[in-house]
Amino acid sequence: MELRKSYFADQRKDDLHEIGQPRPRSDSPSHVTGKTAYFADRNFPGMLHLKMVRSPHHHARIRSIDTSEAEKHPGVVKVLTAKDVPHNVYTILILIQIGPEDETVLADSKVRWKGEAVVAMLAETERAAQEAAAKVKVDYEVLPAVFDMEEALKPGAPLVNEYHGQNHYLYDSGECRKVRFGDVDAGFAGADHILEQTYQSSPIEHAPTETTGCIVAPEGNDRFTCYTNTQAMFFTLDNASIILQMPGSKLHFVGGTVGGGFGGKVDVIVEPIAILGAKLTGRPVSFIYSREEEMQISSPRAAEKVVIKDGVMKDGRIVARKVTGYTDAGAYSRHSPYGAQKGAGHYPGPYTIPNVWIDTYCVYTNRTPSSAMRGFGVTIGDFALEVQMDKLARLIGMDPLEFRFINAYRDGDMKAHRQPTEGAALIECMQEASRAANWPVAEKYLSMSSYAKGA
Amino acid sequence: MAKVPVQFTLNGAEKAEFIDSGTTLLNALRDKIGDTSPKGGCHQGTCGACSVIIDGELRLSCLTLAETCNGAAITTTSGLSEGGVLHPLQRAFLDAFATQCGFCTPGMIMAAKVLLDHTPSPSREDVVEALSGNICRCTGYEPIIQAVLTAARSNSQHAA
Numbered sequence: 270m271e272l273r274k275s276y277f278a279d280q281r282k283d284d285l286h287e288i289g290q291p292r293p294r295s296d297s298p299s300h301v302t303g304k305t306a307y308f309a310d311r312n313f314p315g316m317l318h319l320k321m322v323r324s325p326h327h328h329a330r331i332r333s334i335d336t337s338e339a340e341k342h343p344g345v346v347k348v349l350t351a352k353d354v355p356h357n358v359y360t361i362l363i364l365i366q367i368g369p370e371d372e373t374v375l376a377d378s379k380v381r382w383k384g385e386a387v388v389a390m391l392a393e394t395e396r397a398a399q400e401a402a403a404k405v406k407v408d409y410e411v412l413p414a415v416f417d418m419e420e421a422l423k424p425g426a427p428l429v430n431e432y433h434g435q436n437h438y439l440y441d442s443g444e445c446r447k448v449r450f451g452d453v454d455a456g457f458a459g460a461d462h463i464l465e466q467t468y469q470s471s472p473i474e475h476a477p478t479e480t481t482g483c484i485v486a487p488e489g490n491d492r493f494t495c496y497t498n499t500q501a502m503f504f505t506l507d508n509a510s511i512i513l514q515m516p517g518s519k520l521h522f523v524g525g526t527v528g529g530g531f532g533g534k535v536d537v538i539v540e541p542i543a544i545l546g547a548k549l550t551g552r553p554v555s556f557i558y559s560r561e562e563e564m565q566i567s568s569p570r571a572a573e574k575v576v577i578k579d580g581v582m583k584d585g586r587i588v589a590r591k592v593t594g595y596t597d598a599g600a601y602s603r604h605s606p607y608g609a610q611k612g613a614g615h616y617p618g619p620y621t622i623p624n625v626w627i628d629t630y631c632v633y634t635n636r637t638p639s640s641a642m643r644g645f646g647v648t649i650g651d652f653a654l655e656v657q658m659d660k661l662a663r664l665i666g667m668d669p670l671e672f673r674f675i676n677a678y679r680d681g682d683m684k685a686h687r688q689p690t691e692g693a694a695l696i697e698c699m700q701e702a703s704r705a706a707n708w709p710v711a712e713k714y715l716s717m718s719s720y721a722k723g724a
Numbered sequence: 725m726a727k728v729p730v731q732f733t734l735n736g737a738e739k740a741e742f743i744d745s746g747t748t749l750l751n752a753l754r755d756k757i758g759d760t761s762p763k764g765g766c767h768q769g770t771c772g773a774c775s776v777i778i779d780g781e782l783r784l785s786c787l788t789l790a791e792t793c794n795g796a797a798i799t800t801t802s803g804l805s806e807g808g809v810l811h812p813l814q815r816a817f818l819d820a821f822a823t824q825c826g827f828c829t830p831g832m833i834m835a836a837k838v839l840l841d842h843t844p845s846p847s848r849e850d851v852v853e854a855l856s857g858n859i860c861r862c863t864g865y866e867p868i869i870q871a872v873l874t875a876a877r878s879n880s881q882h883a884a
Contacts, residue, residue, distance in 0.1 A: 293818065300826030301814040301833065303761025303802040310760035478765040478773050478827045478861050528763070528827030529861045560766040 276697045296526065305526050307479060308496040313486050313553035317346055319546055320398035322388035322405045323566070324380035327414035327635040328427065331378055335406040336388060342404055344397030347550050349389040351377035354545060355514040358432070360602050361537050364507050371432035372601040372638070374512055374541055380409070381429055381600035382637055384566045391546045391554065414635035418574060418595045421634050429600055429633040438598070438606040438631035446613040448627035450685035456589025456624030460580025462664055467576045468653035472569035472597070475642055479528020481567050482557030483539045485547040493544050494521040498528065501535040508537040509544055520544065532641035536568055536603055571605055571639035572597040575653040577616075580624075581661050585675040592616040594629035594650065599638035604645065606631045611646030617685045618654040619695045620676040625685035674699060674714040693719040732796045734759060735803025743790050749783075750774045752790035753800065761802035761830045765859070772858030775831035776800050782838040784857075801830035804837070813837055816875035817868070824862035832858050836872045846876055 272289050274281060299305040336348045351357050351373060360370045376387045388405050392398035413427040420426055421436040429436050440446050457463055483497035499505045502524045510517045527534060543556040558567065573596055580589035594612045598605035609631035616627050644651075662672035674696065682690040696719045703710050727742035734757060741756045750767075753759045753776070765773035767786045774786040777799040804811040810818065813833050823829045832855060839846055839854035846854070851872045860868060 294821065294823065296826060297818045297821075297823050298810075300823040300829045301801075301810065301817045302805055303759075303800065303830040305826050306760075307763070307827065309764070310754070312755050312758075476861055477825075478771055478859060479763065479825070480765070526826060528765075529825045531861075560768060560770075 273701060276701070277694075307526055307528050308484060308498045308524075309479070309482060309555075309557060311484055311496055313484070316484070316553040316555050317391045317393065317546065317550060318395040318398045319543055319554055319556035320390045320392075320395070320402045321386045321562075322390065322402045322407070324376065324383055324385040324387055324407075324409075326380060326409055326411050327383045327416070328412040328429070329380050329409035330412060331376060331380065331387070332408040332410055334388060334408075338406070339388075339390060339401040339404040342392070342397065342401035344393040345390065345401045346393065346552070347391040347546060348401075348405075349375065349391070349542065349546060349549070350387075351375040353549070354512065354542070356512050359508060359512050359537075361504060361508055361604065362602065362607060363511070364504060367602075367606055369432050371430055372603070379412075379431075382635055384637060385600070386542075389542050389546065391550060416634055416636055418572075418597050418630075418632040418634060421632050422630070427635075429635055433633060436633045438602065438609070438633075440606070440610070445628040445630045446610045448613050448616075448625060448685050450626075450687075451589075451624035453589050453591055453624045453626040457578075457580040457591075460588050461583045462581050462661075463578065464581070464657070464661055464664055465576065465578040466657055466660060467574065468649075468656065469574045470572055470649045470652070472572045472637065472639060473642060474564055474567070474569045475529070475531040475533030476564065477527075477529030477531065477533060480558040480560060480563040481534055481539055482555070483543050484553065484555045484557075485540075485543045486553040487547050487551055488521070492519050492521060493547055494523060495540050495544055496523045496525075497540055498530070499524065499534055499537075499540065500527060500530040500532070501537075504535065505537045505540050509541045512537075512541040513544060513548070532570075532643050532645060533567055535641045536638075538567070566637070568599070568603055568638050568640035570642035570645055570649075571599075571608060572636075573612075573649040575616075575650060577653060577657045579657060579661055581665060583665055585662075585665065585667050585672050587620060587622050587661070587676050589624040590617060590622045591626040592628070594627070596629065596631050596646070597636060597639060598631050598633055599636040600633060601638040602631070603638050603640040605639055608639075608641070608646035612650050614686045615647040615650050616654065618651070618658075619678050619693075620658075620673075621678045621682040621690075622676070622685065627685070668710065670699060670703060670708055671710050671714055674710065674717060677719075679719045695719065728791050730790050730794055732793045732798055734798050735800060741790075745791060747790045748786050749776070749788040749790045749793055749798075750785035753785060753798075759800055759802055761800045763827055763830060765827065770859070771828075771831075772835065773828050773831045775834040775858065777834055777838055780838070780841065782835055799834075799837075801833045804833065811837075812878050813840070813872070813875045816871040816878065820867045820871035820874060822864060822867040822871035824860075824864050828858055828860045828862075832860065832868055836875070839872070840876055840879060844876065845880055846872070848873065
């Protein structure tokens with residue numbers, strides 16, 4: 270590895286002990302010997318297995334649930350429905366005051382996406398739980414469903430989630446998260462060229478090799494130990510406490526090595542119902558997603574649609590940018606209102622643009638609820654923005670890298686969301702990238718600095 | 725349910741258990757015998773995390789019935805180091821930063837061991853082919869490939 274010491278030389282300290290030195294990973298020795306303990310590497314005597322009865326419909330009213338045949342199935346110990354869950358309607362981000370509570374642990378009157386959990390089956394073996402789950406009879410009245418964000422936002426679209434009252438999240442700023450900076454109309458009026466493009470992405474599944482799950486063991490004193498591969502230990506503990514109406518002191522969460530998460534294990538999905546099962550049976554409970562559940566049920570990265578309109582001058586300056594972003598939350602909020610909000614702050618990109626107008630919508634559809642995944646809210650936005658930057662450079666006949674130098678943010682520049690830029694290093698990264706990729710740029714760009722304009 | 729007896733050697737030690745007929749070798753190893761180094765990633769033979777060596781051949785323990793392993797010699801990653809000394813493959817995975825979340829690692833090492841047992845000096849293509857049944861979703865394939873090639877070189881140096 271080579272460290273370039275010419276950049277920010279005045280800020281550099283050369284007495285670093287760790288930077289630039291290879292260090293062994295502390296977890297590697299146990300990985301290569303097979304000794305790393307993942308949550309499922311535990312086995313308790315008398316452990317029950319939990320399997321979910323899931324909705325076969327995208328949107329349906331539940332007329333009735335009949336579990337009588339399932340309860341008679343050999344090996345079945347307990348059958349849980351919505352009425353067994355102390356606080357059945359929840360939302361993860363209520364912990365940071367982002368409501369309303371909009372999702373059921375077990376569906377009560379309606380299912381809003383195909384795969385939604387309706388009945389939890391606890392049995393002596395995984396096989397018995399699976400077989401009994403197939404004997405549950407749910408009478409559904411199928412409702413019209415909506416899968417497209419623009420269709421969902423039209424008047425008269427099927428209402429996905431009654432807890433919101435409309436098919437978008439209601440921010441304190443209104444129907445969308447807004448950023449207003451400068452005068453975008455004046456910017457477009459004075460621009461040499463205007464380019465409007467639409468970018469879309471599909472949901473993306475994290476597909477960790479270790480599926481989502483937990484094992485819960487009663488401690489015999491009304492306290493429960495939950496071994497879990499959650500990426501969000503305290504979020505999960507606090508939400509479980511709300512859902513189960515149990516003080517956090519009764520819940521002992523044990524995490525550890527996660528067999529791949531990538532953001533896919535931050536939702537609070539398996540733990541509360543498994544703890545409830547352990548509480549009501551007094552026995553250890555294992556609830557582990559099958560591979561099919563991991564692919565079909567666990568929340569993916571949201572589908573997004575990004576409409577970008579830019580005004581650009583022949584000399585390369587972007588003078589106005591208007592972005593409308595849509596984040597497909599699926600049927601429930603989970604982390605998507607936050608993801609859409611992040612997008613609002615991010616859409617100017619690492620560029621200084623004097624006139625900006627951004628609206629980002631978090632939209633509800635009858636699709637699998639989406640949630641966190643690596644840079645959610647900004648990663649798809651970056652894809653859209655950087656493709657747009659290439660198109661703009663082509664439009665004005667400019668080298669795409671030089672075009673980015675002209676617009677790069679530098680220390681002291683005010684960002685559209687009113688945060689002054691500090692510690693920028695984009696110019697220097699592009700200078701090094703130009704050398705490393707042998708993509709030459711004019712000398713004047715190589716003498717630029719992030720410190721200040723004209724420096 | 726009537727139990728069936730199984731008896732085999734695991735990493736050189738005799739093991740005997742009574743299991744439900746139809747139990748996979750993966751579940752027998754993990755739940756009955758307590759060797760949790762083989763991992764269940766898909767339980768349908770696509771991810772390779774459950775790979776073990778049965779009588780010298782690479783096998784998916786999630787698709788192998790335990791009762792078909794009577795008399796077999798089974799090797800898992802937990803049995804590779806001897807006297808606290810890492811196997812050259814384990815050493816190479818460690819040194820090459822070839823682990824991230826670690827969940828695929830035991831299966832990767834099993835697949836690599838069978839390759840090196842049959843082909844002591846593999847080409848890069850041989851390694852890629854041998855690991856093609858093992859998924860690393862952290863996508864750290866390149867360090868894994870390098871680790872296997874490094875282990876092969878260190879083996880041949882030992883032999884020479």
